[in-house]
Amino acid sequence: MSYGGELRLSNLGQLSMLEGVTARGASLHTTVRGYSMAPFIRDEDVVTIAPMKGSPPRVGDVVAFVKAECGKLAVHRVVAGEGTGWLIRGDNCPEPDGVVATEKIIGRVVAVERKGRRVRFGTGSAGACIAALSRRGLLGRIHAVAFLPRRAAGFALRHAQGLSVYRKAGRRAALAFEIAEAIEADLEAVHRLYNVQVPYRRSPPDPLVTNWVAKVDGRVAGFVQLTTRPEEGSGWGGHWLFSLMVQPRFRGLGIGEALTRQVVDRSVAGGAPDLRLAVFEDNFGAIALYAKLGFDRVTVEVLEPGFVREKAETGRRRIVMRRDLGRNV
Numbered sequence: 001m002s003y004g005g006e007l008r009l010s011n012l013g014q015l016s017m018l019e020g021v022t023a024r025g026a027s028l029h030t031t032v033r034g035y036s037m038a039p040f041i042r043d044e045d046v047v048t049i050a051p052m053k054g055s056p057p058r059v060g061d062v063v064a065f066v067k068a069e070c071g072k073l074a075v076h077r078v079v080a081g082e083g084t085g086w087l088i089r090g091d092n093c094p095e096p097d098g099v100v101a102t103e104k105i106i107g108r109v110v111a112v113e114r115k116g117r118r119v120r121f122g123t124g125s126a127g128a129c130i131a132a133l134s135r136r137g138l139l140g141r142i143h144a145v146a147f148l149p150r151r152a153a154g155f156a157l158r159h160a161q162g163l164s165v166y167r168k169a170g171r172r173a174a175l176a177f178e179i180a181e182a183i184e185a186d187l188e189a190v191h192r193l194y195n196v197q198v199p200y201r202r203s204p205p206d207p208l209v210t211n212w213v214a215k216v217d218g219r220v221a222g223f224v225q226l227t228t229r230p231e232e233g234s235g236w237g238g239h240w241l242f243s244l245m246v247q248p249r250f251r252g253l254g255i256g257e258a259l260t261r262q263v264v265d266r267s268v269a270g271g272a273p274d275l276r277l278a279v280f281e282d283n284f285g286a287i288a289l290y291a292k293l294g295f296d297r298v299t300v301e302v303l304e305p306g307f308v309r310e311k312a313e314t315g316r317r318r319i320v321m322r323r324d325l326g327r328n329v
Contacts (some may be wrong), residue, residue: 001220015073015106018064022051022107032075033080036090037062038131040121044192049107056102057086060127062109065100073222075109077122079131088132091122103281177221177255182211189213189220194245212262214246214255222246224259226266235302239272245288256286261292268325275325278301278318287321 009017014030021028027050035043041062049064057063057078065088067074074097080087082099089096102110112121122130133139182190184202190213191200208229214222223245241263246256267275277295279286300320311317 010021011072015066018049018073018106022049023054025051027051027106027110036093037059037075037077037121038092040091041075041109041112042114045112045119047113048111049075050110051107052105057105057108058128060123060125060129060131062121062123062127063088063105065097065105066105067097067135068100068104073106077127077131077134079135087135091130091134091139130299135229177214177250177253177258179212179214179258182223186213186223187211188219190245192224193220193247209268210266212259214250214259219251220247222255222259224263226263228267228270228272235300238265239270239275241275241277244277256289257293260289264293264323264325272325274322276320276322278303278320280316280321282316290321290323293323295323298322 009030018030027048029046029048031044031046032041033043041047059080061078061079062075063078063086064073064075066072074088074090076088076090076093076097079096085099086105087096087098088100102288108187109121112119120126130139133256144288170328188200208224208227210228212224212226213220223243225242227236227240227242229237229240241260244256244259246259264275275295276298279290280286298320303320307318
């Protein structure tokens with residue numbers, strides 16, 4: 001089912017649609033996700049993919065093709081001819097996709113739109129130049145140098161966010177934020193922020209889950225979730241706070257604390273005896289916030305084996321914190 005006149009497809013769905021459309025000699029307009037072609041093609045740009053019509057690609061062209069190792073659709077640049085195939089690589093990728101046979105190339109990108117406006121994405125002689133830099137491994141170095149100021153600013157911001165003087169001054173001067181229960185559009189915005197490669201899919205509301213967002217100037221700046229599941233021996237029964245997130249540039253301004261208090265207040269109103277959460281043991285900033293708000297570390301025996309396995313598989317371990325809702329903080 002399509003909502004709002006727009007049909008959202010998975011990667012394989014886009015592949016099937018593209019193959020069907022180009023086989024009929026038509027072009028496909030589709031939204032791309034990810035950053036493998038940044039900065040020339042960005043996340044959520046709309047590309048027009050035209051059929052090859054029997055003509056081979058040119059070095060510098062951006063093409064849609066099937067990745068051999070996974071059978072998925074990708075949109076990357078041709079950087080060289082290799083025998084009977086083509087060496088293809090994303091402009092923002094450290095390694096090429098390998099040599100792709102001509103028959104695996106489905107179409108050529110002929111236009112890119114960003115927020116309704118046509119943008120240049122490097123074709124013709126410019127595309128050939130980009131391909132040459134990519135082929136020699138120089139494009140990544142240029143990207144790194146170009147992003148040095150932004151990285152330095154990000155490092156400085158993260159350092160400042162840890163200072164009490166920044167938090168105090170920021171809370172006085174920061175843009176006002178509002179917290180509200182999330183609507184469908186908010187949930188989609190959160191999904192796009194934290195699940196870039198996965199298409200958003202609507203699902204029926206879960207009566208046992210309540211979501212809130214914090215917004216600054218109408219844009220999502222933070223998110224939190226409360227689940228209220230019956231005690232059933234799994235260890236996850238009762239009232240749990242999940243998925244507390246604050247956009248990096250808005251951290252240190254009290255948004256995370258306000259979202260947490262919202263969950264606490266709703267749990268108290270619902271008559272819950274306590275509220276629990278799981279947090280990575282190396283997330284010291286979050287642990288400090290939760291401790292400030294009255295949460296103490298506890299052990300939930302039934303969850304411990306899963307946390308141990310998680311540590312072995314990922315290198316990170318979660319702990320459980322609990323707040324007694326019978327006391328005020």
